[in-house]
Amino acid sequence: xxxxxxxxxxxxxxxxxxxxxxxxxxxxxxxxxxxxxxxxxxxxxxxxxxxxxxxxxxxxxxxxxxxxxxxxxxxxxxxxxxxxxxxxxxxxxxxxxxxxxxxxxxxxxxxxxxxxxxxxxxxxxxxxxxxxxxxxxxxxxxxxxxxxxxxxxxxxxxxxxxxxxxxxxxxxxxxxxxxxxxxxxx
Numbered sequence: 001x002x003x004x005x006x007x008x009x010x011x012x013x014x015x016x017x018x019x020x021x022x023x024x025x026x027x028x029x030x031x032x033x034x035x036x037x038x039x040x041x042x043x044x045x046x047x048x049x050x051x052x053x054x055x056x057x058x059x060x061x062x063x064x065x066x067x068x069x070x071x072x073x074x075x076x077x078x079x080x081x082x083x084x085x086x087x088x089x090x091x092x093x094x095x096x097x098x099x100x101x102x103x104x105x106x107x108x109x110x111x112x113x114x115x116x117x118x119x120x121x122x123x124x125x126x127x128x129x130x131x132x133x134x135x136x137x138x139x140x141x142x143x144x145x146x147x148x149x150x151x152x153x154x155x156x157x158x159x160x161x162x163x164x165x166x167x168x169x170x171x172x173x174x175x176x177x178x179x180x181x182x183x184x185x186x
Contacts, residue, residue, distance in 0.1 A: 033082050035110040035145035039181055040079055042112075042149050046186045048077055067116035070151045071102055074114055082108065109144040112136055116151050123156030127163055134180060138173045145179040152184055160184055 039067045053061050064070050079085050084107050103112040113133050117123045130148050148167060152159070157163060167182045 011076065015153070032106050033105060035120065035147065035179065035181070037107060038078065038082060038105065038110055038112065039147060039183060040148065041081060042183045042185075045074070045149070045151075045183075046111060049073065049186075064116075064153065065150060067114060067151075069150075070116050071114045074112070074149060075103065077105070078112075086172075098124070104142060106142045109142055110147060111140070111143045111157045112147045112149060114149050114151070117154070117156045118157045124158060126150065126157060127166060129181075130167055130182075132176070134167075134171070138171070138178050143178070145181065147183065150182065151186070158182065167179045 049062050049064065052059075062069070062073055064073060075085065075087070082105050084105050086104050086106075087102075102114040105109070105112075113130070115126060115129065117126060133148070134146060137146055164182045164184075166181050169180075171178045171180065
């Protein structure tokens with residue numbers, strides 16, 4: 001790690017603190033986080049990115065060019081409120097492969113899956129990817145909600161409303177409900 005990278009991370013953390021103070025009255029409480037609070041925060045993602053990229057100072061700029069970049073930004077944004085937010089962890093093996101959760105909050109019983117739409121083909125296939133994730137998480141003991149955060153910078157998902165209806169339809173497995181929520185930005 002270079003000194004410049006460390007300085008940029010410190011600036012980003014400072015900016016996240018400023019944003020936390022700015023949006024402190026949005027109903028997101030640090031003591032009792034739930035899936036609804038996480039979704040509310042993710043709906044402010046573009047505002048946070050815009051703020052960091054248009055500040056008066058010459059500080060760090062968020063270049064969101066990959067799924068890893070978006071994961072880092074989401075983690076920096078949510079971590080001040082979601083104290084038990086944990087990075088990727090392999091779940092049980094399913095069909096000879098491990099599923100990697102992007103983030104999980106056991107307190108909120110929520111898995112947060114980050115997707116970055118790379119190209120038009122990926123935009124058309126993202127529904128399949130999300131349905132595979134739903135199948136993999138439906139029996140996970142700490143998952144009652146899956147939040148799919150999809151960063152689609154070039155608007156390559158052909159029909160967001162149909163995708164939302166497919167993903168957010170009511171689900172129940174073995175009598176246990178599983179809530180799926182789709183947040184697409186920008």
